[in-house]
Amino acid sequence: MKMLNIKKKTTWLRAGILGSGLLLASTAQAFTVISFGGASGDAMQKAYYEPFDDQTQVDLVPGDYNGGLSRIRAMVETGNVSWDLVEVESPELIRGCFEGMFEIIDWERLGLKNQLIDSAVEECGVGTFVWSTVMAYNADRLDKAPQTWADFWNVEDFPGKRGLRKGAKYTLEFALMADGVPADEVYDVLRTPTGVDRAFAMLDKLKDHIQWWEAGAQPPQWLVAGDVVMSSSYNGRIAAAQEEGQNLQIAWKGSIYDLDYWAIVSGSEQVDTAYDFIKFASQADNQAVYSAEIPYGPVNPEAISQLSDKQAARMPTADANLEGALAMDTGFWVDYGEELEQRFNAWASRL
Structure with missing residues (x-):
């Protein structure tokens, strides 16, 4: 399977606190994760939401939308931020980052940079899967x-x-x-x-x-x-x-083909929990569960070995599917x- 290397238009230079292992967030406030829903949302429920909730006891509340930045922009501009973590496509990630809608990712704190494909590493986002x-x-x-x-x-x-x-x-x-x-x-x-x-x-x-x-x-x-x-x-x-x-x-x-990314909404009061969740959802075992449910390519290469040949052949990142x-x-x-x-x-x- 061929890994992707989409050229990044931004830099991600920022020092931070070294993170070791998954931090367990302790907060009574709900943690809201917004995705594009549908079959992908169902796969995230099985691979990420339920096991993360079981391990951390975080009150994770999933939601979905059809993309775009208008609602996120309104939240940030008014200071009434009700979404903590959102799944975004790459152009919206870059534009939203430039406009200050998303938190800058502290990659040292996250500790994932060397575990993911290059194109998953962005200034304001962490790639979660490859789709077509x-x-x-x-x-x-x-x-x-x-x-x-x-x-x-x-x-x-x-x-x-x-x-x-x-x-x-x-x-x-x-x-x-x-x-x-x-x-x-x-x-x-x-x-x-x-x-x-x-x-x-x-x-x-x-x-x-x-x-x-x-x-x-x-x-x-x-x-x-x-x-x-x-x-x-x-x-x-x-x-x-x-x-x-x-x-x-x-x-x-x-x-x-392109990647979707996790982005933390500026002004979220759940930044620590968002880091914990991103780290959890980026682990090879969890990514393999997601990709086994829906054929979107994992960004953690170690997840590939956990998929069957049939499952791997359905990914956008399979060599045959990348041709043309x-x-x-x-x-x-x-x-x-x-x-x-x-x-x-x-x-x-x-x-």
């Missing part, structure tokens, strides 16, 4: 299997509605790959005005056939119901549907994300 946004399809509803994003755009040979995430991120990359741009050239093209126009022109061609999703649970639900015949989707959501006996399949070529895949360019979306999302929203409002 993939093309998924219902094999019971198509006569032949689509292989590429060009197939996704081909409504003549593959008739039916398609699902795409309602936003610029991922969608613009897929549009360019559908137009023949190789995965390793996508961000170079998208950095040019001509490339952006090209991506939106591709969306214009498909707009009448798109059903837009906003929550990760929607693509597998729509695929099973027949509302769409193929959709972009988080790979773990499709795996969960497969476990339930649904004949949903993944085309890995042209997938986009695209690493999320976090710096690109930090630099251009706000502008592109505004243009996407204006475009979508005219549909």
Whole structure:
């Protein structure tokens, strides 16, 4: 299995107190952990929440959201912080760190830097798993299997509605790959005005056939119901549907992979507990339990040996699944994300 090394745009130089082993937090106040929920949240419940609560007697209260920074920003600006630890995607992590929404991670205190893959180490975040946004399809509803994003755009040979995430991120990359741009050239093209126009022109061609999703649970639900015949989707959501006996399949070529991170909300009164939890959730044994429940790649390499060959082969980080895949360019979306999302929203409002 190939480990990832996504280029970091920030530094993590800060001295701190050396931590040795898992500290047991002692507080009566509830500790709130916010994730993206769904099948991943269920896996976190088994791998992290319940065993952490059993070992520490911390009152851990899980919750979920659909991402974004608006609610976190409002909490920090008003000083009314009710979330302690949040799962965030990499562009939001970097942007939120720059704006002061997240605590700077004291990596000496955490004591994990040498245990995790390089891309899990960020100034304000600790990577927790590697995931992919993939093309998924219902094999019971198509006569032949689509292989590429060009197939996704081909409504003549593959008739039916398609699902795409309602936003610029991922969608613009897929549009360019559908137009023949190789995965390793996508961000170079998208950095040019001509490339952006090209991506939106591709969306214009498909707009009448798109059903837009906003929550990760929607693509597998729509695929099973027949509302769409193929959709972009988080790979773990499709795996969960497969476990339930649904004949949903993944085309890995042209997938986009990245990490999700734990970030401590600035102003949290549970910083000590957050460090304890992050350390606990980063241990190989616990990461293996999580990845066995949902095929997102562990960031602690020692967890790999605890997975079966079948389980390892379903990870985004498996060599076969990385072939033709695209690493999320976090710096690109930090630099251009706000502008592109505004243009996407204006475009979508005219549909």
